[in-house]
Amino acid sequence: MNILFPALAKEPILSDIYEYFGQKDGQNYIYGVSGSQKHAIVAACYKNDPKTTIIITHGRENIEDWTSDLSSLLDDTEILELPALDVVNVAASAKSMELKARRMQVLGQLARQEKNIILVSAQAAMQKDMSRQDFENSSIQLEITKEYNYGKLLEELVSLGYEHTDKVEQLGQFSARGGIVDVYPINLELPLRIEFFDNEVESIREFDINTQRSVKNIAKCDILPLMRTDSSGTPALFLSYLRENCTVILDEPLHLKEAVMANIKENPEIKDLVYDWNDILNAAKKHNLLFISLMMQRIPDTQPQNLVSVAVKSTAPFQRQMHLLCEELKNWLEQKSRILICLGDREKINYLQDILQQNNIPVSRSENPTQLSDKMVTFVVGSVLNGFEFPQSHLVVISEKDILGRQKKKLKPRQSAKSAEGKIAHFRDINIGDYVVHVNHGIGKYLGVETLTIGNVHRDYLHIKYSGTDKLFVPTDQVHLIQKYIGSEGEVPRLSKMNSTAWKKAKAKAKASVENIAKDLINLYAQRKNGKGFAFAPDTPWQKEFEDAFPYEETPDQLRAIREIKADMEKPVPMDRLLCGDVGFGKTEVAIRAAFKAVMSGKQVAVLVPTTVLVQQHYKTFTNRFKGFGPNVGIICRFNSPKEQKKTLEDLAMGQVDVLIGTHAILNDKKVKFKDLGLLIVDEEQRFGVKQKEKIKRISKNIDVLSLSATPIPRTLHMSLVGARDMSIIETPPQERFPVQTYVIENNDVIIRDAIKREVRRGGQVYFIYNRIESIGKMYLHLSSMLPDIRIGVAHGQMTEEELERAMLNFYEGKYDMLIATSIIENGLDVPNANTIIIFNADNFGLSQLYQMRGRVGRSKQMAFAYFIYQKDKILSETAEKRLQAIKEFAELGSGFKIAMRDLEIRGAGDLLGAQQHGHI
Template sequence: YNRNLELLTGDLQGWLADGQVPVVMMSSDIKARGLADSLQSRNLNAAFVKEGALLRPGRITVISGELTAGFRFWNENWLLLTENDIFGMQKKRRLHTKNSGAQLQYFSEIKAGDYVVHSVHGIGRYIGVENVLVDGVHRDYLLLAYAGDDKLYVPVEQVGMLHKYVGNEGQAPRLSKMGGADWKRVQSKARAAITELAEELLRLYAQRKIVPGHAFAEDTEWQRDFEERFPYEETPDQLKAIAEIKADMEKPEPMDRLLCGDVGYGKTEVAIRAAFKAVMDGKQVAVMVPTTVLAQQHFMTFKERMQPFGVKVEMVSRFCTPREQKRILNDLENGQVDVLIGTHRLLQQDVLFPDLGLLVIDEEQRFGVAQKEKIKRWKTGVDVLTLSATPIPRTLHLALVNGRDMSVIESPPEERLPVETYVAEYNPGMIKEALEREMRRGGRIYYVHNRVLGLENIAADLRSLVPGINIRIAHGQMSEDMLEDAMIAFYEGSCDVLLSTSIIENGLDVPLANTIIIDGAENFGLSQLYQMRGRVGRSSRLAYAYFVYKRNRALSEVAEKRLQAIRDFTELGAGFKIAMRDLEIRGAGNLLGAQQHGHIAGVGFAAYCDMLERTIRKLKDGVEDGIPEPDPVLEISVDGYIPDDYIADPRYKLELYRRFAGLDYGEKDDLLDEIIDRFGEPPEEVEVLWRVACLRALCRLLHIRGISVKPGELRITFAENAAIDPNALMQLISEQQQYMNFKSGAQAQLIFRTVKLKTDSLTWLEKNLPRLAFD
C-alpha cells in the first residue's frame, strides 16, 4: 500500500507541476477521505469532495464512485484516476439479479399447440389466451382443447394447475375426455406405482444417511483468508451454494450434492473452496474430470489458488510420464498429496488414498456406465460434490424429486453477453465471413467436426477459403505431446483456428476464442452442442456460434429438435433448460426402468414428478394428506387482464400470469417495478390484475379461503388455521358494527353489508385486510 502511495505521490506532483488538475475516485467515501488525509500528510493540496466543483487548479480532488478505470482527454487539462489504477484490481462488483427460482420452471413454459396436463381434467392441447366478457367484466382465460370437441376455459389465476406434457419421444399423447373416468383411472394407477417407487427411493436415501461419514470442522481463519483472495465478488447464487455445501460437509453423514451452473458461472471456485475446507481438516481430495485437457485446466486453477497456502496439488493424466505418475501415486499413498486431479485414471487399483474426505466429479454425464459403477462403490462414506452445466436427465430427475440435494448457480458473470447463435445448412460463404470477421478483430476460432478422418480435408477447404489462415488440428488419437502442443499454440495465439473433434467440449478457457463453427451439428447430442458453445463467449466480447448441417439432407426428428433447442436457448444460464429439453427429447420413460415407463407417459413427466415429490414428502414427514392447501378464491368483478396493445406476445402474457398467480406478498412491489421496466407503464387493467394478485398473496399469508364480492355484500371466509390477529379483527368489527357480523365455526366468515361503503370493494380490502395480520 505504502509503495503504491509513494508512486502516486510522485505522479501527482508531476501532473500538478504541469498544470494538470487530477481527480481521484475511490470505491467508498471512507476510502476517499482516508486517501485525501494520506495525501495531505505528504504535503499535497488534496481534498475529499462530496458535492461541489471537482476541478480546481492546484488541488487534487478525491471523490467516491464506481468506475473501474480512469481516463484522460489529451486536449483537456484534467484527468481521472480510479482505485484500480492506483492499487490494482480490487474485487469486481457484479450486477446482481434476484434469483426467482426460474431454473425449475421449464415445464411451465407453454406455447400454443403444446400438450398440457390439467390436474383435474387430464391431457389437453393448449390453444392460447382468449379474452372473454362474462357478466359485464372482461377477463383472460387459457383455452384448452380436449377429446372430441370439448373445450375448457381456465381462469388465468389457475395457471398453476397446468403443466407442460413431457412423455415419450415422438409420440403424441391421447387427449383426455373431459369429465370421463379415464384420467382418474390413469392417475390412480400412477399413484400406486409412485408410492412403491417413493418407498424405494426413501430407503436408498435413508441408507446413505445411515452410512457414517466425516463431520468436517467449521471454517478456520485460513479458510476465510483463502476465500478473501478470490479476485471477483461472488454472486448471490455462488454464496448460497457454498453455504449449502459447507453445511452438508459439517454433518456426520456423507454429502451427495449436485451443483448445477452454466459454463463459466463459477462452479470451479465453489469446488475449490470445498476442497480447501477438506484439506484444512486433514483430509485428501480427489477431483475427477472426463478429459485430459480439462484435468490440465483444473490442475492449473487449483494450484494457482492453493499453492500459497502450502496445499500440495498434483495431477495424473496421459500428459504425465510413467515416471512422474509413479512418483505422484507414491506421494499420494504416503499422505503427501492433498488434492489429486485426474481422469478416470483415478479409478485404477494403483491409486490409493489413505484418507479421502471429498470426491469432486466434474461433468458426470461424460463418464460411462462402468465408470459410474466404480465411482458408486468408491464413494461410500465419502462426501461427494458433482458439478454439471447440463446434468443428465436421471441425475436431474432424482434432484427434482429430492433423491439427492441440488444447488443451482444462475447469476451470470458481469459484462457477459449471450452467444449469437446460428443454425443453418453448410454454406462456404457464411464460413468464410465468420472466419474473416473473427480474424479481423484479433480473435481465434474453434472449428469442430465429429470424424477424425475428415479433419485434413476440412483444413484444406478452410485454407482455400481464407488464404494464409493458420490452422492446428487436435483429436484424441494424437500423441500426448502433439495434442498438448496444439492446445498451447491455440491458447497462446500462434494459430488462428483449432480444428478438432469434440475433444474441446471440456477444454481450455481461451478468452480470445469467440467464434465456434460446429460442422455436422446434427450428429452431436444436445448437451454436447451446448458445452461446445460454452467454449466461446467467456469474455466481454460478443461471441458467435454456427451450428451447420449437410446441405440437401433431411434431418431426423430428434436432430431437428436438438438444433431447435440450441437455437431457442441462447440466453445466459440456459444450461438447466437444456437439460430439461434433453429430458423431453430423449423421453422420460427410461429414467426409472420399465415399471415406471407407462405411468410417466400416462400422466406426463411434470405431473409424475409432482406426485412423486408429494408422496415422498408424505412418507418422510408422516403427513397424511400431501395435497397442498387450496389457493384462495377471489370473486371480485373487476376488469383485470393484459391487453394485446400492452403485451402482444402470448408467451410473455402467460409468463406474467404465472408470476401473478404465484406472487409472494413481500415481493409485490418488485414485480410491479419489473413490469414497468420491461413493458412500460401498465394500463389500468394490468394494474387491477396486479392489485388482485397482491390481495390473493395476502390471503395466502392470512390463510383466508376466499373473498366474495356481490351487490351490497362482501364476504370473507377464513380457513381453520387462519393466521389473523383476533384483537385486530374485533377492532375492525367494532368500527363497522352496524354493517358487519362474524360467523364462527369450521369455516368462519366475516360478512360486511356494503351499502354505506364510500370506496370500491377492492380498495377497502387493500386498506383493511393488512390490519388483520400479526405485527
C-alpha cells in the same frame, strides 16, 4: 459515498472544473489525472450539477473501471452503458436480441433527456442507429379508452423488430389471440397484456412471465422500437440524440482516436457501416465538451478554451504491511489531512479499525459518518480502484487494493435471477397447443389464456381441452397444479376424460411402477441421506481470506450455491448435490471453495474429470487459486512419469496431498488410497460411463459428493427434479459477459472465410468443428487453400493421446489460429481467446453437444460468434430441426438447464437405473 464530495469541493481548482462541466457549450481540457482521480472529479461534477453526461472511452477495461468507481461514488445514480453490437451482416436467422434491446433502452433514455451517466466504448460510439426523429415516430403510445387499430398494432410491432411468437417469454416478443395482445417492450421490466374491445384499448395490465398472472393495471404505455425492419430512414450517430444542457467527456482522447481507427483498419469490411473518428469528434463538438487525460497532448481539429492542470497524486501501495500504513496515517494526521479509507464490507472495516487503535491511531467508529475529520481516520463501506491524495486540500482517499493488495471491481449487476422456484416454473413453460398434465384431472391440451368476467371481476384463466367436449378453465393463481407433458416429442398422448376414475387409476399404476423401477437407486440415495457422514467445521477466518482473494465479483447465484453447498457440508449427513450452471459461469470457483473448506477440516478431496486435457486445466486453476493458502494439489495422469505417479500416491496415502485431480484412474481403490477422503467433486458428470458411475456410487456412500454440469443428462436432471438429489443452479452470467451471437446458416464458403478472417484479425482464435474423421484431412486442405495465411491445427479421436494433447495445447498457447476438430473439444481446454466457433453439419449433433460446443466460446469480455452450418438444399429431419431451433431459442446466456429440459423432451428421460438414456418413464 456522499461523504467525499464536501471534502473534495475544498480543492481550489475544482470550482473551475465545476464551471466548465456546467457550461452549455465550449471545449475544456483537464489533465494530470488518471484512474480513480478522474472518476472522483467527474462524480463530484455530476453531484454538483446532475445532467446528461456521456463518457466515451477507448476499451472495455476502461468501461469497467469507470463503472466500478462511479457506481460506488454515486450510489444513488444509474450508471448506464451503451453496448456495441455486431455490425457484420450475415444472411441468417439469429436469435440473440439482448444487446440490441439494451442499446435501444439507452437510446430511449437519451431521447427522453433523462439525467444520468452513460458510458460508451470506441466501438459502440462508431455504430449507426436510427435517427432520433425516426425513433420517436416509431414508438407506440397506447392509453386505455383511446382508439387504436388492433391489426395496425400487430403490423407496427413487426415493423419495429418485435418477434411474433405463440407465447411471450423474453424481451422483444409479442403474441396475439382474439382481442388480446401480449408484448414485452424493451423499455419495461414486465411484459404487458393489452385487451381490445373492437378497436378501443379496454385494459393494459403488466403480467408475470412465469405464472401468467396479471400484476397490476396501468393507464397507458410506450412501446419503444427494437430496430427498423425496413431500409427507410437516415442512419444517425448516437450523439445526435442529445439535446441542450448535456456534457460529453472524451477520456484519453488520443487513445480513443487510435481505438476507432484500429477498429476500421482491422475490419475493413465495416468501413461503410460505421462512423469514423472525425464524425464522432464533430458531433461531440456540438455540445459542451471536456477532454480528460493524464498527459496534456494536442488533439487535431480542437480548440480548448481552458487548460486545467490538477495537482493530485496516487497513494503508495502498502501490500498488507500494516506498520507502513500506520506510519503513513500518523504523518497525514500530523499534517491535518482528512483521511477516508474505503473497504468492501463491515468485517474488513472492524478488522482494520482494531489494528489502527492498537497502534494508537484514532478512528471514527461511526457506521454512517457524515463528514471527514482531520483528527481521526474515517471508514466507509465502498470502493475506489486506486487511492489518491489532493495535497492542497489535505484530502487522502485510500482503497482496499492499496492496503490488502487486491480488490473486486464493483460492476453493474445484470437483472437479478429469479428464485429457484421461478426457474423451475420457467423451464416447464407451455405454448398454445402443448399437452399438459393437471394433477387432479390428467392430460389435456392447452389452448391459451382467456380473460373471463365472473361476478363483474376480470380474471385470467388457462383454457385446457379434455376428451370429448370437456374443458377446464384454471385460474392463473393455480398454475402450480399444471406442468407440461414431457414424453418423446411428436408422440400424441390420449386426452383424459374429466370426472372419470381412469386418471386416478393411471396415477396409482404409474406410481407403483416408478416405485419398483427406482427402488434400488432411491435406496442408495436413502442410504446416503440416512448415513453417518462427516460434519465439516464452519468457515474459518482463513476461508474468508481465501474467498476474498477471488478477483471477480461473485454473481448472486454463485453466492447462493456456495451457501447451499456449505450448509450441506456442515451437516452430519453425506451431501449429494448437483451444481448446474452454464459453461464459464463460475462452477469451478464454487467447487474450489468447497474443496478449501474440506481441507480446512483436515479432509482430502478428489476431483474427477472426464479427460486428461481437463486434468491439466483444473490442476492449473486449482494451484493458482490455492497459491499462498496452503493446500497441496496433486494429479494422476499419463503425462506424469511412473516415478512422479508413485510419489504422488505415496504422499496421498500419507495425507500430504490435499486435493487429487484425475480421470477415472483415481477410482481405482487398489492403487489410489486416500488417508482421509471427505469430498468428491465430479466435473461434467454426464461424460462418465455407467461402470464408472457404479464405482463413483461405491466410493461415495459416506462422503460428500458435488457434481458439476452445464447440461445434466436427463436422468440426472430427473433425479434432481423429483428431489432425490439436491440441486443448485447458477443462471446469472458473470459481469460484462455477452450472449454468444448465434447464426444458423446454409453452407457458404464466403461467410465461413469472412468469419474466420474477422476473428483472427482482431487477435482471436477459431474452432472449426468437423465430425467425420475419414475426410477431416480433405477439409483441412480445403480451408488451408481458402485461408493461406491462417495457421491451422487438427484434433480428433483417432490420434494418439499424446498427439491429441499436443494439438490442444498448441491451440491453447496460441500457436494455431484455428483448430479443426471433431466434437472431442466438447469438454476441451478453456481458451478465452477463442471467440468464434463454426460447426459444420450442425444438424448431425445432439442438442447437449451443440450447446456444450457453443460454450467453448464467449468466455471472455469479447463478443463471441457461433455459426451452425447445414448443407444447402438438404432436407433436415424433424429432430434435427428441433435441435437447431432449440439452440436458436436459447441463444441468451444461462440456457444450459433449459437445454437439458428440451433434451429430456426430445429423447425421453431414459432408464432411471440402467445404462439407457432414451425411452419413457
